[in-house]
Amino acid sequence: MDILIVEDEAEIAKLIQLTLEREGFNCYCCSDGLGALQAFRQQQPDVII
Secondary structure, eight states: OEEEEEOSOHHHHHHHHHHHHHTTOEEEEESSHHHHHHHHHHHOOSEEO
């Protein structure tokens, strides 16, 4: 399952990413809404948080 993480605090985004990847998820991170829209179009994630 692919997850897009949208978080403007880099440390928090990394913590979420590491935790989810340990559980077997594929994660992509971005720090703002514009980046989230671009990542959504390119990656087509199953979940956005």
